[in-house]
Amino acid sequence: MSLRSDSRRQVSGWLVMSAYGLVSAVLQLVWLTYAPITTAAAGHYGVSEGAIGWLANVFPLLYVVLALPAGIVLDRWFRPTLGAGAALVAVGAGLRLFDDYVFVLAGHLVVAVAQPLVLNAISKLADGCLPDRQRPAGIAAAAAANLVGMLAALILGAAMGADGLRSLLLIDFGAALLAGAALWFGLRGQAPQEIDTPARVSAGALRALFTDRRTRSLGGLVFVGFGVFIALTTWLEPLLKPAGVTNAGTLLAVLVLSGIVGSAVLPAPVVHRGLERPALGATLLITASGCAALAIAPGMLVATVVVIVVGFPLLAALPIVLDTTERVVGAAGGSTGAAFIYLLGNAGGLFIAVAVEQLLGRPGWAFSLLALVVVGGFASLRSLGKGTDWIRAASPIRNPPPHRQFW
Incomplete structure (x- = not known):
């Protein structure tokens, strides 16, 4: 029963x-x-x-x-x-x-x-x-x-x-x-x-989202990853046009489709095996390499390979970060934690897309900038501990229901 x-x-x-x-x-x-x-x-x-x-x-x-x-x-x-x-x-x-x-x-x-x-x-x-x-x-x-x-x-x-x-x-x-x-x-x-x-979210909890090492690092990773994705979806067509690529819309559809497959198959096994940190590191490496390849040899064949290979882990990284953030802040503050992650992701999109816009006349420089931005994400990854102890440490949920305070 x-x-x-x-x-x-x-x-x-x-x-x-x-x-x-x-x-x-x-x-x-x-x-x-x-x-x-x-x-x-x-x-x-x-x-x-x-x-x-x-x-x-x-x-x-x-x-x-x-x-x-x-x-x-x-x-x-x-x-x-x-x-x-x-x-x-x-x-x-x-x-x-x-x-x-x-x-x-x-x-x-x-x-x-x-x-x-x-x-x-x-x-x-x-x-x-x-x-x-x-x-x-x-x-x-x-x-x-x-x-x-x-x-x-x-x-x-x-x-x-x-x-x-x-x-x-x-x-x-x-x-x-x-x-x-x-x-x-x-x-x-x-x-x-x-x-x-x-849960009643205290002012201290909001400050802690930006100051706690774990949430700050996860937010930094999303700022970079989500920001690069938005920049690519916004400017891929004008950046590839000088190389003779005219069907950027199809490439974007392939990028998203690859991300859908990645999101369906990657997050659950990564989380169950405690592989969040290496998976996110591999995503940064693959994305930076893909942007560098487009800077060096733009063209239809290279672009097709890049959007498939990069889209698969890049878009799957978001649910991994969301799940990790929920475990860090606790169930009672899960929505505010997700808000923090999406906030930094959208802010990264606005900031990086505007930066790339200034280099539309120099596609090689634009793709190089994206690669450097992704490499910068390793600083956030490095500040996370090894294994999963950093996720479980110092749970911010303290007070019991019915009205929980977190942090």
Whole structure:
């Protein structure tokens, strides 16, 4: 009887994680809707290409501002906050159905506000819904769903074009409604003790995220890795164009697809075997080598090999870091810990992408800069201890429920 009960809870937990993954994927669909059709969309709405570009840019900008507040609210009122985030995704997608740029921008702003409420929940949701042994796989699956959403946005936008824009927006809205409803019902079906660990996040806890050696090092790794990924997705086309590569969009799709496979197969065995540090080190080495190869010998063949080889570990590193961060800060502060990681990842994306933009006329220098940035990530890796003792040491959770303080 007990075994059947445990089995039912596991199935229920995975259904919730699946619904959460769908909401996360829809977020990426909305974010990148116009990326493959920027010029045509500008003509459709009668605005500049820059105005269409801002539909995507508001997401990382608002995330940097709202990441930590959203994490704090999630740790205090997890279930209603995550439900509100899913609802806002549907509302924002619905606003875009009004065929006017003002409503489209408003819809993107609403979804951009929802983004940290949804994404920051990944670690805590997996901890509350799944057994410890399955938590890394749950985090990896949800992180992979983000990449699936990105890939779907690039493929659908390119396939349907501006002529199919109305249908594309309807698909996004319908997917947002279905995913939000599935997550809402899933959250209602979870027992309170399995998903709710209310925590009041102290000011000292927020300071410690930036000063504790472990979280600071993990944040530094994400700043570098996620930042380089965003820079590549933003500028790969103009950087490779002088070398005669004209189908950078296909290369980006291959990069994301390779990352999806990596996220599906790498994180769980790495975490179970305590190989976080060597796996992250190998990721830095492979990424730096790939950027160096593009600096030395840009071309279609080299670029294809690089995006496959680099994408596989680079995008899989994020769920590894998220799982490790949750174990460092403890379950009660899991959402704030995830917020810290995503905050530094988006900040790295903005900073590194702007730096690379200054070198668009010199692609070799731009790829060399990316390689040097990745090499700099070894400084963060070096400050982490060997083995897994550094993860378990000095757990910041001190006080018991119902209202935990962490750090």
